[in-house]
Amino acid sequence: MSSHPIALADPAADHASLATEIESAVLQVLRSGRYVLGPEHDAFEQELAAMLGTPHGFAVSNGSDALLLPLMALDLEPGDEVITTPFTFFATGGAVHRVGAKPVFVDIDPETWNLDPARVAERIGARTRVVMPVHLYGKPAPLTALEALCTRHDLCLIEDAAQAILSKVDGRSCGTVGRFGGYSFFPSKNLGAAGEGGYIAVREADDAARIKALRTHGETQRYHHRYVGGNFRMHALQAAILRVKLRQLETWNERRRQNAKRYLELLRGTGLDARVKLPRWECNEVWNVHQFTIEVDRRDEVQKKLAEKGIATGVYYPVPLHLQECFAYLGYKQGDLPHAERAAARVLSLPVGPHVSAADQERVVRELTAVLDHVRAGELV
Numbered sequence: 001m002s003s004h005p006i007a008l009a010d011p012a013a014d015h016a017s018l019a020t021e022i023e024s025a026v027l028q029v030l031r032s033g034r035y036v037l038g039p040e041h042d043a044f045e046q047e048l049a050a051m052l053g054t055p056h057g058f059a060v061s062n063g064s065d066a067l068l069l070p071l072m073a074l075d076l077e078p079g080d081e082v083i084t085t086p087f088t089f090f091a092t093g094g095a096v097h098r099v100g101a102k103p104v105f106v107d108i109d110p111e112t113w114n115l116d117p118a119r120v121a122e123r124i125g126a127r128t129r130v131v132m133p134v135h136l137y138g139k140p141a142p143l144t145a146l147e148a149l150c151t152r153h154d155l156c157l158i159e160d161a162a163q164a165i166l167s168k169v170d171g172r173s174c175g176t177v178g179r180f181g182g183y184s185f186f187p188s189k190n191l192g193a194a195g196e197g198g199y200i201a202v203r204e205a206d207d208a209a210r211i212k213a214l215r216t217h218g219e220t221q222r223y224h225h226r227y228v229g230g231n232f233r234m235h236a237l238q239a240a241i242l243r244v245k246l247r248q249l250e251t252w253n254e255r256r257r258q259n260a261k262r263y264l265e266l267l268r269g270t271g272l273d274a275r276v277k278l279p280r281w282e283c284n285e286v287w288n289v290h291q292f293t294i295e296v297d298r299r300d301e302v303q304k305k306l307a308e309k310g311i312a313t314g315v316y317y318p319v320p321l322h323l324q325e326c327f328a329y330l331g332y333k334q335g336d337l338p339h340a341e342r343a344a345a346r347v348l349s350l351p352v353g354p355h356v357s358a359a360d361q362e363r364v365v366r367e368l369t370a371v372l373d374h375v376r377a378g379e380l381v
């Protein structure tokens with residue numbers, strides 16, 4: 001039995017599979033002297049826009065800024081409310097706070113870990129301006145229902161598609177259904193940069209002009225600033241690297257989907273589906289499994305035991321945003337959003353990336369079964 005460590009993500013392996021092309025693209029940029037914006041940057045923007053099916057797309061500094069810029073473009077006022085999920089990476093709620101608006105966290109659907117449209121509808125009020133779903137783990141949020149709600153109440157839909165590049169719902173790419181969609185190229189993402197990077201899909205031409213200006217200090221003409229923006233540009237080197245990786249993305253995504261399917265078969269085959277909660281697929285979605293996540297009792301102990309066996313797992317995310325110290329001023333308390341709190345205590349993501357082999361997956365499921373047997377026997381400490 002092999003006992004090599006199984007990583008949760010392996011950016012070096014992704015690089016190795018394309019090393020010659022990536023390294024020559026990097027050299028080309030270095031020798032060109034075009035380090036900011038430039039031809040590689042523009043080509044990457046356009047190629048990704050075509051793949052996503054968005055009329056406008058902008059490469060930016062990182063995924064957090066890809067959420068911040070759309071919110072900046074809306075001229076929100078203090079007290080304006082953005083309804084979002086508490087069960088996400090911090091950047092989602094952080095972006096709302098950073099523009100001076102008020103995050104309103106509503107509980108998730110425990111079956112999908114994503115926003116529940118019925119709960120969103122209950123919280124829409126006079127100050128609501130934006131609904132910001134997150135496609136957590138790359139699984140599409142219920143966009144059709146949220147889009148209808150936003151249309152009915154004249155709200156802006158901003159999608160946090162950081163984890164969901166090229167995932168689809170009813171044939172539409174996550175991040176392109178709302179007025180804006182933000183993506184992240186953090187190295188462990190399905191499409192990872194060699195550093196930081198992000199992207200904003202934009203539906204309307206006016207919004208596109210605004211995002212483009214905000215990305216360079218609100219400039220509409222060289223040294224003429226209509227808005228206060230910032231330096232939110234992507235490095236040309238990252239764009240060149242991402243351009244090469246983009247050609248591989250569908251293959252990598254397919255590998256993730258296959259690995260997820262294999263996990264389901266293995267977990268069901270060993271009867272673990274009766275003991276852990278498995279992810280659920282809807283028939284109208286393409287889910288490019290960024291994380292393959294299950295729910296287990298005594299999660300932290302299970303994670304520790306698997307680590308001892310050389311199997312890395314992840315907890316995304318252990319503290320829901322409504323209970324973060326920096327959001328105490330919003331007045332939420334433990335118990336307010338029980339589904340998110342329960343998920344935060346129980347979720348565990350297994351290695352599912354393109355670096356994970358079928359044999360690795362068999363080993364993960366074998367070890368997980370053994371660990372859960374110990375838990376059942378009350379032996380775990």
Ligand SMILES: Cc1ncc(COP(=O)(O)O)c(C=O)c1O
Pocket residue numbers: 062063064065088089091092134160162163183184185186196197198
């Ligand atoms: C759901 C979600 N939103 C936003 C971000 C922020 O992206 P970045 O780390 O590129 O700033 C991430 C990635 O870490 C994320 O997973």
